[in-house]
Amino acid sequence: MTGTVAAVAIGRNEGERLIRSLTTLTDQLDRVVYVDSGSSDGSVQAARDLGIEVVELDSAQPFTAARARNAGFAALKKSGLPDFVQFVDGDCGVEPGWIAAALAEFGKQEGLGIVTGWRLEIHPDASIYNALADFEWHRPAGEILACGGDMMVRSDVFDAVGGFNPTVIAAEDDEFCTRVRKAGHRIIRLPLPMTRHDAAMTRFSQWWQRAVRSGHGFAQVGDLHPDYFVQERRRVMLYGFFLPAMVLTALLVGFYLVLITALALYGLSYLRTAQGLQREGLERSMALRQSVFLSLSKFPNLIGMARYHLRKWRGSAMRIIEYK
Known part of the structure; x- marks a missing residue:
């Protein structure tokens, strides 16, 4: 298919990762806009040194990835909107040939609103946290419900649905994709590497904060679209709230049958998760390791969900949760 394509990259204090990301874009495209969310590491000047148009977001409003992507799209629109826009996060490099593919x-296909591919971790063996992210991104190809923020979007579809929701601080890509599908457009994941991501997670605290952010996304997007993230929210409430409450109550009143039942349910969930990971291709020892964190994630997820509802109740701004 012929058509014009431009890119929007977003970032905040990505350093060398940003330079790598922008270079992989300029190797394939003539038009690239970088949107910066208050970096203090020289990212803005580095992008300008590469000859790239830079949009600096006003710090008077909360930074969100959704707001940044919208600002990049608006900048492209001012100088002549392309037919398609490739969005990419500043810690991701775009694979050679991806734009053309x-x-x-x-x-080839009618009714497509979004085309995405596989996001791969650069250093999946550097830590268990990077390995978790790498496996998380490698989802089956074909028609899908939603994808991450690295995606190529039809510009007219983006305009028609109103772009990203700037108040959504996590899973904003899921929320956007949900509206794209509800507007009658399809989303396809190609069985091709699209971007190489540098999660750079080496500490438990980083993983924990990332899981808190995910929980916030479950709650906020689920609030906007009650039919989405249903299973995720149920699992968080069961394993992050109700079963711990059962354990605590059993310990206080000495009802040890309830305690044993709750612990058995945790054990069963862990084993089922490990078996599921093995069926998806992980070797046994890695599946057992990752299952520990997937089981544990329900607790930071619960904190994130609670944080969203507290913010909503107070009428507070939805501010980003950073893990790097």
Whole structure:
């Protein structure tokens, strides 16, 4: 398919990762806009040194990835909107040939609103946290419900649905994709590497904060679209709230049968998770390791969900939760 393509990259204090990301874009495209969310590491000047248009977000409003992507799209629109926009996070490098492959897919199938591919971790063996992220991104190809923030979008579809919701601080890509699907457009994941991501997670605290952010997304997007993240919210409430409450109550009143039952349910959930990971291709020892964190994640997820509802109740701004 023929058509014009431009890119929007977003970031905050990404350092060398940003330079790598922007270079992989300029190797494939003539038009690239970088949107910066209050970096203090020289990212803005580094982008300008590469000859890239830079949009600096006003710090008077809360920074969100959704707001940044919208600002990049608006900047492209001012100088002549392309037919398609490739969005990419500043810690991701775009694979050679991806832009052409995604554009070609739009020409092959009717009704496509978004085309995405596989996001791969650069250093999946650097830590268990990077390995978790790498496996999380490698989802089955084909028609899908939603994808991450690295995606190629039809510009007219983006305009028609109103872009990203700038108040959504996590899972904003899921929320956007949900509206795209509800507007009658399809989303396809190609079985091709699209971007290489540098999670750079080496500490438990980083993983924990990332899981808190995910929980916030479950709650906020679930609030906007009650039919989405249903299973995720149920699992968090069961394993992060109700079963711990059962354990605590059993300990206080000495009802040890309830305690044993609750612990058995945790054990069963852990084993089922490990078996599921093995069926999806992980070798046994890695599946057992990752299952520990997937089981534990329900607790920071619960904190994130509670944080969203507290913010909503107070009428507070939805501010980003950073893990790097």
